[in-house]
Amino acid sequence: MFNIRPLSSEFDDEIQHRIDTKTKPLGALGDIETLALQIAQVLGKEGPKISNPKLIVFAADHGIADSGVSIAPSEVTGQMVRNFMAGGAAINVFTRQVGLDLEVIDCGVLQPFDSESGVIDQRLGAGTGPIHKRAAMTLGAVKQGFDMVTARIELHHKDGCNLIALGEMGIGNTSSAAAIMSVITAIPVTDCVGRGTGIDAATFRRKQMLVEQALLLHHSELDDPLQILACIGGFEIVQMTGAILAAAERGMLVVIDGFIATAAALVAISINVDCRDYMIFSHQSDEKGHYLMLEYLQAKPLLKLGMKLGEGTGAALAFPLIQAAVNFYNEMASFEDAGIEI
Known part of the structure; x- marks a missing residue:
């Protein structure tokens, strides 16, 4: 592939x-x-030499969010994307500070953005299916996502880019990431599911239950990485996975952010193990399962700052260390x- x-x-x-x-x-x-x-x-x-580096934020919504696994409703995904485009989010502050060009891709936010927004349209749908009730997406959507993001990475590569950093935005995406982590690593769901944006005890128990329900529902189909993405993934996780593989294919460095991006890295390595050598793991987030993910991958992150924001913020903050090494x-x-x- x-x-x-x-x-x-x-x-x-x-x-x-x-x-x-x-x-x-x-x-x-x-x-x-x-x-x-x-x-x-x-x-x-x-x-x-690092040339024309890009930090790409992949955004999408998740059907499982409607079942109350986050402190925020799905509408916040789109609102935060607009904040990115207005330059007001943490990732804007950090990319400006370190000199990274920021790009935002709509992989499947509930409501599309207008053509003047500056958001790159690579939509695979208007949010995934709720993974505890049905598949997140079709296998065709996974392959379409790979094709779309491969074309985008090729465009940047032709422009001289040899490093991409990955970020994401998507209410509910820690649930998909935890499900992916549990399937690939065989670590129990209870050790993979964290509190995400700061949910209370009752919501946390519900989140664990729904992830376990999703794995039970799709159990017979989770023996192939593409099917894992189709059954329990997210549109943004699909395109991050494809971006890792496409960038590695072109000899580019890939800076992995936190919990969600590392879940995409797990899938990418399951598809082609050679992509692992191109990855730089920027930081260890404070999300419960991220340490175990990194341990499974035998990856030593550059930073450990107790962060759990996502957006690519850890990747951006690690960029000066990458420049220092060069x-x-x-x-x-x-x-x-x-x-x-x-």
């Missing part, structure tokens, strides 16, 4: 030697050194360059 080049280890020793001989004690820059190695593997060992690799003198004998 996606032809992703496995990363070669041919130049790893050369890249590591370059890192190790910088004017610093061995390993003194810690995880920034590990990140620099990964970036050089993906973008090339000679002068890797710059130290390219610009920091070696002991030989500096005339320092050790």
Whole structure:
């Protein structure tokens, strides 16, 4: 489905030697050194450069939200998208600060946006089906979502973009993400479902029950990643999954945000394991299951700030660390360059 080049280890020793001989004690820059190695593997060992980076927010509504799994109604999804376009959300503040170009894609918000809004129209429907009652979408919708987002990633790639960061907006999407997590990792639903935007105890119990109900309903069809998306996914999760795979296919870095984006990463890896090498995990969110997701993927996030907002905020805040890894690799003198004998 996606032809992703496995990363070669041919130049790893050369890249590591370059890192190790910088004017610093061995390993003194810690995880920034590990990140620099990964970036050089993906973008090339000679002068890797981040060019035309994009942060893409994928927005959609979820039918399960009508059953009371969030503190906010579904209408808030559309209202927040308008806030993004007006420049007033946290993700706007952070992307402006770090110099990331922000794009918002409507994957299936309840009410469409007018053509002058600036929102990219890649709608797969007006919200998914309630996953505890029926499938979220058809398999055809999943494939259409992949096709749409692949074309979008190709457009950015042709424009010289070699890094995308993923964000999302969708009331109810932590329920779908928790269901996906439980299916793929075999971790019990009780450890996957969190309190999302801050629900009370009764709502939390209902959310757990509905996710368990969804998994029981679709049990016989959850043995294939595309069917997982069709049965219990979200329109935005589908397109994030496709974006990861399409970007990796084109040799681009992919910055994963929090709980929802990591659920998409789980599905993408299930489709093609080689995409894992292109992912940078930006932060560990405060959502209950995110630590377990990252542990399952053996992923070490760059930040841990107790955040649980989504929108791509963790990915945006991690971007300066990615830039720092590139710059130290390219610009920091070696002991030989500096005339320092050790």
